[in-house]
Every structure is written in structure tokens, then in C-alpha cells.
Amino acid sequence: MRNGRVWKFGDNINTDLMLPGPYLYRSSEQQARAVFMNNRPGWVDQVQTGDAIVGGFNYGMGSSRPAARSIRNCGVGFLLAETINGLFFRNAVNYGLLACECPGVSGAFEEGDTAELDIEAWTARNPRTRQTLKVSQVPQQLLEMMLGGGVYPVLERDGLIAPRVGEP
Amino acid sequence: MGMTITEKILARAGGVSKVSPGDVAVVDVETSCLLDLSFLPEGWRKVLKVADPSKVVIIFDHLVPAPTVQAAECMKTGRAFAKEFGIERLHDVGANQGISHAVIADKAYALPGTVLVNADSHTCSAGAFNCAARGVGGPDMLYAVTTGKAWFRVGETIRYDLTGALRPGVSAKDIFLTIAGKWGAHVNQNIEYGGSGIHGMSLNARRTLTTMGTELSAEFVIFEPDDTLIEYVQARNPKPFFPTMPDQDAVYKERRAVDLGTIEPLVALPDTVVNNSVGISEVAGRKIDQAFIGACCNGTLDDLAVAARVVQGRKVAAGTRFIVTPSTEAIHRAAIQAGYVQTLMDAGAIVTTATCGACVGGHMGVLGPDEVCITASTRNFKGRMGDPSARIYMASPATVAASALAGQIAGAGEFFQGDVS
Ligand code: SF4
Numbered sequence A: 001m002r003n004g005r006v007w008k009f010g011d012n013i014n015t016d017l018m019l020p021g022p023y024l025y026r027s028s029e030q031q032a033r034a035v036f037m038n039n040r041p042g043w044v045d046q047v048q049t050g051d052a053i054v055g056g057f058n059y060g061m062g063s064s065r066p067a068a069r070s071i072r073n074c075g076v077g078f079l080l081a082e083t084i085n086g087l088f089f090r091n092a093v094n095y096g097l098l099a100c101e102c103p104g105v106s107g108a109f110e111e112g113d114t115a116e117l118d119i120e121a122w123t124a125r126n127p128r129t130r131q132t133l134k135v136s137q138v139p140q141q142l143l144e145m146m147l148g149g150g151v152y153p154v155l156e157r158d159g160l161i162a163p164r165v166g167e168p
Numbered sequence B: 001m002g003m004t005i006t007e008k009i010l011a012r013a014g015g016v017s018k019v020s021p022g023d024v025a026v027v028d029v030e031t032s033c034l035l036d037l038s039f040l041p042e043g044w045r046k047v048l049k050v051a052d053p054s055k056v057v058i059i060f061d062h063l064v065p066a067p068t069v070q071a072a073e074c075m076k077t078g079r080a081f082a083k084e085f086g087i088e089r090l091h092d093v094g095a096n097q098g099i100s101h102a103v104i105a106d107k108a109y110a111l112p113g114t115v116l117v118n119a120d121s122h123t124c125s126a127g128a129f130n131c132a133a134r135g136v137g138g139p140d141m142l143y144a145v146t147t148g149k150a151w152f153r154v155g156e157t158i159r160y161d162l163t164g165a166l167r168p169g170v171s172a173k174d175i176f177l178t179i180a181g182k183w184g185a186h187v188n189q190n191i192e193y194g195g196s197g198i199h200g201m202s203l204n205a206r207r208t209l210t211t212m213g214t215e216l217s218a219e220f221v222i223f224e225p226d227d228t229l230i231e232y233v234q235a236r237n238p239k240p241f242f243p244t245m246p247d248q249d250a251v252y253k254e255r256r257a258v259d260l261g262t263i264e265p266l267v268a269l270p271d272t273v274v275n276n277s278v279g280i281s282e283v284a285g286r287k288i289d290q291a292f293i294g295a296c297c298n299g300t301l302d303d304l305a306v307a308a309r310v311v312q313g314r315k316v317a318a319g320t321r322f323i324v325t326p327s328t329e330a331i332h333r334a335a336i337q338a339g340y341v342q343t344l345m346d347a348g349a350i351v352t353t354a355t356c357g358a359c360v361g362g363h364m365g366v367l368g369p370d371e372v373c374i375t376a377s378t379r380n381f382k383g384r385m386g387d388p389s390a391r392i393y394m395a396s397p398a399t400v401a402a403s404a405l406a407g408q409i410a411g412a413g414e415f416f417q418g419d420v421s
Helices: A028-033 A067-073 A086-095 A140-147 A151-157 B005-014 B069-085 B100-106 B121-129 B138-147 B172-183 B196-200 B203-216 B227-234 B301-311 B329-337 B340-347 B397-406
Strands: A002-008 A052-055 A078-081 A099-101 A114-118 A123-126 A131-134 B024-028 B031-035 B056-059 B115-118 B132-135 B149-153 B156-163 B189-194 B221-223 B254-259 B266-268 B277-279 B290-293 B321-324 B372-375 B391-394
Touching (some): A067 A086, A086 B138, A151 B138, B005 B156, B005 B221, B031 B138, B056 B069, B100 B115, B115 B138, B138 B149, B156 B172, B156 B196, B172 B203, B172 B254, B172 B266, B203 B227, B290 B301, B301 B321, B301 B340, B321 B340
Parallel strands (some): B031 B115
Antiparallel strands (some): B266 B391
């Protein structure tokens, strides 16, 4: 079971909001400082390790840029959204950000609530309202990568890329 | 139960007899395309093994020629990687330069019935070639290059049946804006285009439509194959390919009919194209600072021809910048030969070297605070082309060119009067 304090976002939160264009060419530390600077300035100073993002429809629409890495590097523990954009989802798997689709989630949580995510029962619960929602199951092989730090450790283990000190 | 085009291609590439929505398909990748940005030090890792160098393409496109030291370093890393593993298809700065999706089309690297991955989100562009092509992230590219494989969550498919023909002055961009305005996002869904209307569409027009599918958040966007496509590919790429039609009893999430003859020129309002299209009359007269034609979707020779036709013998409005970026240097050269570049320059346009450039707010046309741009590129997100306070309207090349002349959003209808479809 994972608990996270909820930060709420709306529909169609795009990759350019999570990783603005001018920061594409900066270090991943600087990228993590730029998350939501155009739609929610100051958020990166408020978010704490283990917090949860609750999003609406098509979370992460946009480009292939590593926006999921920035979200992970901000300390976000997990992300729940009504639907998740396919490309953002790939990057979540590959960078080890726990991200799940959960129909009804945006109506079930207020900002500041706690979200309890259980990825064995595949449920998300709001202890304030005692409401429990079903979470769409992430296929096992993808879940392993998500929880195991993403694709880089797999490729290192198989001798396909050289290890690098520090995070990808 | 039969399969859609997407399902058939994924099943074939995965060596299984059937895939269905909800499955995770692990497939052989026929073509992997790396870009200049793939070699950014934050994402790239020292590769120890390449599964098959003949299946890898490297195309420098986002920042070419290098406007920064970092861009130059990315390309240096890329060149060394190509050399180390004997990757022959390297599109470096020079005559073979271009935006990856357009180069892939020029050279027919996208093979019908196969799987292609590329580090850029607009990769479904190659779906015009009846290819299951998807934009993936940097780590996916490392995975594909080193293992030769990729995974996909199989989504449901929306089938569009196109009939009839576009009227003069109306283009594939307007078909897209119609679909985006009416049906909006296609998250986790595939789009397939077929029907009698596709045969009258050039491969360039089909590619505008598939490329823009990314803006609908679609997974794969694929056209049915036809003789035009097969002849084009045969003439350019000796590798085997597998034109793939849907099964008669394919299962679709929904089938939607679009009569091309009823399509009107439209404009997408700033920030998104999803359910955001309006008729030109609703926004006509809004003052613009910049007009842009380019990007992977609309820097084709056809698009440059339309732009040249609209501005022929006329002048770009004072105080308006009109920037035209061909998608590839091959197109650029062809446009010079055809006289389009001369016509555009005479009218006061800037015609740049082929690159992503202004589309991604990279260089050669970045927008300043509160500026207004009308663009025939791919994406109109806030901040996409520069400062977040800039406003980005999206329309067809014809509408953009007409707006450049007017210095405000304007339709191009008058320039096509008397044409027959
Ligand atoms: S032209 Fe624009 S949309 Fe196309 S690949 Fe380049 S940045 Fe992406």
C-alpha cells in the first residue's frame, strides 16, 4: 500500500507543461525544477517525496520528451489519472514512475486528500470519503519495469548498454 | 473475429496469429530511427551492442545546423555511434538533411506491413505508408536499437471511411481540423483511414493526416495501402514489404464516415487542436506577427507549391514575418527548381534550411511574449513555439499564406476560385 498527499490537475496536462521546451537541453535536476512552471509556478517547492498526482483525461499528451522522468525526479510517488497518454505511459514504464489509470479518480479526490494505492488489489481509496475506486491493472511485465527503476537497469543487466553512475 | 490493419501488422511482427485490444504485443522492429536529440547526454547511454545496424536510421533534424554547442555535441556523439556500429543510413547536416518523418517518406524507409519506431512523437506519420509506426521515448529507442524489439499496448481502433474529393483550396490539414474539431482525442486508440476517398489523395496529403494523428493522442494511425503507395515504395526501397488490408470482419470501436467534398477550411484556436476548430470567418481579421509553414506535416513540395501560388505576384503584409521551412533539403532543392522558392522570396517570405526549427520553438522563428502566430505546423500548445504568452493558431498552408499577405487571419478561397476539384 502506498499513501500520497494529492495534488490535483485537470484534463490534457501536456508534456510541455511538465518539461518546458527551453529546459529540454538542461540537466535532469534543472528539468525537475521546471515542472509546471507555466501553469503552476512554485509547485516544485511544495511537492514532497511520496506525494501523488491525480490527473484527468489524457494525462501527458504531447511529445516523447522525458516528462515522466521529471515527475519522478520531483519526488512524486505515484500518479493516477482518468486516462494516460500512450507515449507518456511508455516513458513512465521506462523511467520507473508508477502511473495508473483509474476511472473516476478526478471526482473522488480533492487537493490535499490522501490517496491510498494498492497495486495488489488494484484499488485506490480516499480515507476521507471512504470511497474505493478500481485501478486499471498494469500488465505484469510492464509493472515490473515501472517498479524496478525502468528500462535502463534491464539493458545494463543484459550487457546492452554500459552502466552509468547515478540515475538515468 | 478478424483483425484491423494495426492488429495484423503487430501480430505478424510479433510472430503470433492474433493480437487483440488489451494485449501487450512484443514485436520485431523493422526500422528504428534515432534523432540528434536522442544523443542528449541526459538520455543517451554508451551502447555495447546493436541488434542489426541495417535496421537503424539516424536523422539529425531538431536542431540543424547546430545552433548551440550542445546540439553540436549531440551530433558528434551520433556520428561516432554510427561509425562504431556501421550504421549507413545517417542523415547528417547537408544534402540529405531533413525532418525525420519527411526523410523516412522521401526515402521510403517506412515499409508497408512492418513496425517502425522513432524518438519523436509524430512518428505515426509513417502510417501513410501502411506501416505501424509509433513515437516512443529515448529509453524505448535504446531498447529497440539494442534488442531489435519493442512492446505496445494494443488499443481499440477507430476506422474512418473517406469518400469523395476535397474542393479546391481545401487540404488534408482541413480534413484533420475537421476530425479533431468533431471527434477530439483518440487516447489509447488506433486510427485507420480507408475508403474510396483515399485514392485521390497524394502520399503527402495522407502523411499530413497521419502525422497530425499525434495531436489526437492516437497510438497508431494507418492508411490502407493502394497502388500509388506500392509503386512509390518499390521504386525507392529494395527491402521486402507486406501491404496489409484489414480483415473483412475486423472489429472496430467505431466506424466514422467523412465526405471530403463537405470539408471547409478551418482554423484551430490556440493551445490545443482537440475540439478547438472554428471556421475562418470566426477568427478572420485577428492580427498576426508571424506566419509559419513547415514541420514534418506541412513542409512538403505540395505545401510549398500552394504557398507559392497564393503569394505569387503579391507581398507579405508590412510588419508580418512569413517563414517557410521545407521538410527536407531534397524538397528544398525541388522547390528551388520549380520556382516556388523564388516566388516566396519575391513576396517577402524567408525560406529556411530544412529542420524542425520554429515548430518546436528551437530556432529560426521563435515567438516572443504576446506575439500571435498562425502556423501550418503540428502543434499549438502554450509555449510550444517560444514564449508561453504567445498565441498559436493552426491552419492549412493556404490559409497561412493568405494570412501572411493580409497581416491578419484570412481565408485563401479567392486564390482558388475557378479551380475544379
Ligand atoms: S517538425 Fe515539429 S512535430 Fe515534426 S518532428 Fe520536428 S519538432 Fe516534431
